[in-house]
Amino acid sequence: MYGSYTGLRVRAAAGTAAVLLLAGCSSSDGDGKGAPAAAGRQPEGGAPYWVNPDGNAAQQVAAYAKDGEKENAELIRKIAEQPVGEWIAPDDPQGAAKGFTEAAEQAGREALLVLYNIPHRDCGQFSKGGAADGDAYRAWLDGVARGIGDRRATVVLEPDALLHLVDGCTPQEFHEERYDLLKGAVERLKQQPGTTVYMDAGNAGWQSPDALFEPLRRAGIAAADGFAVNVSNYQTTRVSTEFGKRLSAKVGGKPFVIDTSRNGNGPYDGGDPAETWCNPPGRALGESPTTDTGDELVDAYLWVKRPGESDGDCKGGPKAGDWWPEYALGLARATK
Numbered sequence: 088m089y090g091s092y093t094g095l096r097v098r099a100a101a102g103t104a105a106v107l108l109l110a111g112c113s114s115s116d117g118d119g120k121g122a123p124a125a126a127g128r129q130p131e132g133g134a135p136y137w138v139n140p141d142g143n144a145a146q147q148v149a150a151y152a153k154d155g156e157k158e159n160a161e162l163i164r165k166i167a168e169q170p171v172g173e174w175i176a177p178d179d180p181q182g183a184a185k186g187f188t189e190a191a192e193q194a195g196r197e198a199l200l201v202l203y204n205i206p207h208r209d210c211g212q213f214s215k216g217g218a219a220d221g222d223a224y225r226a227w228l229d230g231v232a233r234g235i236g237d238r239r240a241t242v243v244l245e246p247d248a249l250l251h252l253v254d255g256c257t258p259q260e261f262h263e264e265r266y267d268l269l270k271g272a273v274e275r276l277k278q279q280p281g282t283t284v285y286m287d288a289g290n291a292g293w294q295s296p297d298a299l300f301e302p303l304r305r306a307g308i309a310a311a312d313g314f315a316v317n318v319s320n321y322q323t324t325r326v327s328t329e330f331g332k333r334l335s336a337k338v339g340g341k342p343f344v345i346d347t348s349r350n351g352n353g354p355y356d357g358g359d360p361a362e363t364w365c366n367p368p369g370r371a372l373g374e375s376p377t378t379d380t381g382d383e384l385v386d387a388y389l390w391v392k393r394p395g396e397s398d399g400d401c402k403g404g405p406k407a408g409d410w411w412p413e414y415a416l417g418l419a420r421a422t423k
Contacts, residue, residue: 134376136170136199136241136389137191143410144171144395162419163395163412170376171348171390172201172243174408177218180227184234197239201391202231205248205268210256221264228272232279239281243344243391244272246318249306250289253298270307277310285344285386288314291322291330292354300337312386313342319392320346321354321363321370328385335384342383347373348390351422365401366414371421394418 139145144167151160173187184200191198204227208217218224251257252265269286276284286308288299308314314334317327324347331343351371355363372394378387395415397404404411 134170134387135197135378136376137187137194137196138168138170139173139187139190142167142171143393144415147395147410147412147415159416162416165372165419165422166394166415169390170196170199171393172199174201174203174393175231177204177216177227180230181234184231184240185236186234188235188238188240191240192238197241198235199241199243199389199391200231200235201243201246202228202272203246204228205245205265207257207261207265209247210251221268224268225271225275228275232275232282235276235279235282237280240279241283241387241389242276242285243315243318243389244276244284244286244311245269246287246315246391247289249287249299249302250293253289253294253302266302266305270305270310273307273311283312285313285315286311287318288316288331288334288343290317290320291326292320296330296334296337299334303334303338308338308341311341313344314338315344315346315389315391317346317350319348319364319398321350321352321367323350323353324374324388326353328382332384340384342386344387344389344391345385346391347376347388348392348394349373349418351418362401365398366404366411368402368417369421370418371423372418 144163147163148160148167151157151163173183175183184198187200188198204216204218204224206217206220206224209215218227248265248269252262257265273284273286276282286303286306288303303314314331316322316331316334322330324345327345327350331345335341335343349370350373352369355367355370358367374388376388376390380386380388395410395412395418397407397409397411397414399407404414
């Protein structure tokens with residue numbers, strides 16, 4: 088069971104960079120795809136991260152509003168008004184990172200970026216792919232770093248990459264290279280003065296801290312700012328905090344962030360155990376993104392996974408990463 092399966096499409100920003108660099112909101116071209124200013128409004132509170140006014144949720148708000156579906160528009164607005172991770176696509180990494188971080192800087196905020204392009208990604212499952220080889224990955228990563236420049240960015244590094252080494256999903260012949268690539272990625276990103284890096288460390292339902300701390304060390308956690316837990320998963324914030332603290336104690340007291348995007352009702356315990364991670368029904372949005380967690384070891388609650396995007400073509404969903412408005416509505420309705 089791949090309990091941390093990301094199931095996300097990594098979109099290029101090149102085609103939207105011009106829009107993102109405008110004054111904080113996208114224009115409507117009359118086809119329902121433009122985001123209204125309200126959908127792109129920065130949330131109040133302890134989240135310093137940028138809200139993309141042209142994201143899928145914002146576009147859905149505009150479409151529902153255009154069609155007179157006010158109730159649905161207000162439900163999806165719960166997602167559209169929150170900062171979510173921008174997953175950098177394989178093509179034009181420099182342009183994508185530059186576009187997001189410049190737009191965030193203009194809004195007085197910080198970009199939240201997710202890097203998901205490691206070779207042999209996802210072991211041939213729904214999100215299979217990644218860079219062709221180690222050299223291609225290093226070149227791609229260098230493009231991301233150059234695109235960030237000296238602007239502020241928080242980076243979540245390679246969801247599942249470490250965990251698939253631990254659970255045996257990634258073939259043994261690729262292990263040494265992957266450790267080297269992860270360590271090199273941390274070191275390269277930390278050359279950028281405004282970049283904070285969190286290495287993905289799975290979730291409380293997948294592997295124990297005892298199985299993870301040595302791989303984290305080999306992958307370069309010492310040079311990172313911390314690690315991320317529960318990316319694209321549903322473990323509760325309480326359980327994720329306990330898991331993160333146990334792991335932190337084994338890696339020098341490093342802080343961590345928790346993906347709370349869809350953990351409002353905790354994990355799904357019905358149906359096929361092998362698919363508890365893939366579009367489970369009855370889930371809800373979790374705590375809104377914030378750096379005010381009340382715990383000195385928990386740097387932030389983040390929405391790393393973008394709520395409303397499919398985990399894969401299971402349970403009636405579209406392909407991994409495609410926007411699924413019905414699922415988004417379900418998450419929003421179930422949120423207390």
